[in-house]
Amino acid sequence: MAMLSFETISFSETEEELHVTLLRLFKTTIPKEEVEHIAHFTLPDSHTIQFDLNQEKAEIKFSYLLEKYFSSLSNKLTGNKVTYIHRNSGIPLLGNVAFGIVYRNSSIIEIKPVTSCNLDCVYCSISEGLSSTKNDFVVEKEYLVEELQKLIDFADEPVEIHVGVQGEPFLYADMESLLADLQAMENVHTISIDTNGTLLNKEMIDRLATITKLQLNLSLDALDEETAKKIAGTKTYNLKHVLEVIAYATEKINKVIVAPVLTEGWNNEEMEKIIVWIKSLPKQPILGIQNFLRYKTGRNPAKEIAWDQFYEQLEELEKKHTIKLRLQKEDFNIRKTKELSKPFQEGDVITATIKCRDRFPNSVIAAAKERNISVPGCEFVKEKKIKVKIVRDKHNIFVGKLV
Numbered sequence: 001m002a003m004l005s006f007e008t009i010s011f012s013e014t015e016e017e018l019h020v021t022l023l024r025l026f027k028t029t030i031p032k033e034e035v036e037h038i039a040h041f042t043l044p045d046s047h048t049i050q051f052d053l054n055q056e057k058a059e060i061k062f063s064y065l066l067e068k069y070f071s072s073l074s075n076k077l078t079g080n081k082v083t084y085i086h087r088n089s090g091i092p093l094l095g096n097v098a099f100g101i102v103y104r105n106s107s108i109i110e111i112k113p114v115t116s117c118n119l120d121c122v123y124c125s126i127s128e129g130l131s132s133t134k135n136d137f138v139v140e141k142e143y144l145v146e147e148l149q150k151l152i153d154f155a156d157e158p159v160e161i162h163v164g165v166q167g168e169p170f171l172y173a174d175m176e177s178l179l180a181d182l183q184a185m186e187n188v189h190t191i192s193i194d195t196n197g198t199l200l201n202k203e204m205i206d207r208l209a210t211i212t213k214l215q216l217n218l219s220l221d222a223l224d225e226e227t228a229k230k231i232a233g234t235k236t237y238n239l240k241h242v243l244e245v246i247a248y249a250t251e252k253i254n255k256v257i258v259a260p261v262l263t264e265g266w267n268n269e270e271m272e273k274i275i276v277w278i279k280s281l282p283k284q285p286i287l288g289i290q291n292f293l294r295y296k297t298g299r300n301p302a303k304e305i306a307w308d309q310f311y312e313q314l315e316e317l318e319k320k321h322t323i324k325l326r327l328q329k330e331d332f333n334i335r336k337t338k339e340l341s342k343p344f345q346e347g348d349v350i351t352a353t354i355k356c357r358d359r360f361p362n363s364v365i366a367a368a369k370e371r372n373i374s375v376p377g378c379e380f381v382k383e384k385k386i387k388v389k390i391v392r393d394k395h396n397i398f399v400g401k402l403v
């Protein structure tokens with residue numbers, strides 16, 4: 001009799017199918033007859049599958065089946081295709097801005113364990129959210145932590161880890177466990193995380209309060225409920241809940257920054273209301289109003305406000321409400337660190353192996369020399385060798401063109 005238990009995977013069954021959920025957000029379905037082909041099985045609890053077979057054989061056969069069906073993982077929120085990046089996936093974590101690790105030779109290292117968002121903000125610079133049709137990624141926590149530790153050892157000085165995902169980080173079911181691992185890393189002095197706050201609650205915040213290195217950057221774009229829903233792009237946005245989260249988090253967590261995005265024609269009048277509300281809190285978070293910027297990849301619902309005009313507006317509000325709104329570079333404490341060498345440079349022609357789909361249709365991720373390379377205009381054929389010319393290499397983020 002074999003018992004296979006999984007922390008990050010859960011099971012449920014229908015007459016014909018075994019439903020497998022990975023990290024709460026991602027799902028796949030295995031026909032029961034294929035599972036029965038291994039041996040007769042039962043589900044003693046939602047995280048365990050039991051086979052009438054010896055342990056070793058069951059483990060090998062079932063992991064083979066999981067691997068097969070994880071290639072058709074989908075996102076429960078959007079139905080989009082998902083790639084699970086784990087230690088044995090052969091996909092390096094350096095090289096892409098959407099997942100893994102981004103090291104820009106500075107004292108802020110970005111990590112991206114997941115893509116996907118439960119909102120659909122009008123100003124989203126990467127067009128992420130409920131209406132997204134892009135492919136998603138989810139990274140095994142242990143793999144991410146191991147690779148990050150190697151990079152921190154390489155940098156060899158205290159660094160900030162910034163959890164800046166393309167989406168909402170608390171959709172990653174392993175997020176609290178990841179934060180605890182980061183907290184335990186010696187050369188990490190700060191862990192900053194950008195979140196829309198919708199998935200937090202008091203109990204979670206109490207647990208997050210034990211992560212003493214944590215800095216929570218929370219979105220808040222309006223105090224008027226209708227405006228907030230419009231900007232969030234979904235009627236399900238619960239402003240009251242987010243306000244409670246901000247107020248409670250500010251009391252419990254060492255550093256909280258509230259970061260509204262001033263978007264011309266959408267929330268100009270809301271900035272003042274947000275300032276007044278922030279000032280009314282028993283403990284005030286830092287307020288960092290941001291200027292909406294147009295991006296090639298963004299939804300771009302408005303024109304940009306010129307920087308001098310934006311700073312003038314902030315200055316007026318600062319004077320009127322005696323509050324600091326203009327954050328300086330020093331507030332972020334960014335330093336240059338040891339330069340990570342690039343295994344290939346712009347202009348090089350290299351051979352790489354296709355590993356998975358990239359974010360956009362008809363684009364793939366190929367791997368070579370412990371880096372991944374985005375290759376647009378390339379059909380996905382797993383493990384196919386391709387020749388690519390490197391057209392971007394900045395900060396070890398690589399884009400290649402098929403040759």
Ligand code: SF4
Pocket residue numbers: 117118119120121123124125126127128129166167168196219
């Ligand atoms: S919360 Fe962030 S990632 Fe999600 S849609 Fe809004 S801006 Fe984009």
